[in-house]
Amino acid sequence: MTRVLQTLGLTTCPTDPSSLTRASEASGASGGIVCQMSMDDRATLEVAKVQARLGLAEGGIPIGAALVADDGAVLGAGHNRRVQLGSPIRHGETDALEAAGRLPARVYRASTMVTTLSPCDMCTGAILLYEIPRVVIGEHRTFLGGEAYLRSRGVEVVVLDDAECIWLMRDFIAANPALWNEDIGE
Numbered sequence: 017m018t019r020v021l022q023t024l025g026l027t028t029c030p031t032d033p034s035s036l037t038r039a040s041e042a043s044g045a046s047g048g049i050v051c052q053m054s055m056d057d058r059a060t061l062e063v064a065k066v067q068a069r070l071g072l073a074e075g076g077i078p079i080g081a082a083l084v085a086d087d088g089a090v091l092g093a094g095h096n097r098r099v100q101l102g103s104p105i106r107h108g109e110t111d112a113l114e115a116a117g118r119l120p121a122r123v124y125r126a127s128t129m130v131t132t133l134s135p136c137d138m139c140t141g142a143i144l145l146y147e148i149p150r151v152v153i154g155e156h157r158t159f160l161g162g163e164a165y166l167r168s169r170g171v172e173v174v175v176l177d178d179a180e181c182i183w184l185m186r187d188f189i190a191a192n193p194a195l196w197n198e199d200i201g202e
């Protein structure tokens with residue numbers, strides 16, 4: 017696992033979504049394969065968690081996500097930027113999709129969306145729109161999104177119940193209840 021994480025690395029892979037976007041653009045329409053990694057779900061969750069921590073450090077909502085190809089390549093990673101960009105649509109998952117850029121349908125259909133938090137209705141819709149067949153979720157204790165609907169539409173949903181994902185959100189919601197309610201449309 018340590019080696020895998022180093023490969024992920026969180027040293028060798030860019031965690032800045034803008035650099036991922038540039039890599040994606042540079043590699044053309046076949047998709048920006050910027051690094052290789054194990055398909056181990058805990059390891060891929062680390063990519064999303066790095067994004068969540070980055071969002072928190074920016075003063076944002078600590079939710080991160082990554083779109084991962086079937087060969088383990090990170091196609092794009094992103095985090096919730098509601099606060100940072102004043103954006104109502106840049107959630108972790110949609111920011112990761114944006115970072116991945118335009119991809120052929122077959123790439124989405126062979127990918128996994130990894131997210132630190134259960135996907136909301138908007139992100140559930142994006143996953144279904146692009147027919148992403150697999151979703152890995154860090155936690156769903158602080159917010160339960162469209163998991164049942166995803167499963168009903170044939171999407172494989174894996175919930176890892178990750179302790180850090182839980183406390184990142186619990187701490188944030190306790191400190192910023194109004195901001196959190198705004199993010200989930202309440």
Ligand SMILES: [Zn+2]
Pocket residue numbers: 107108109135136137138139140
């Ligand atoms: Zn969302």
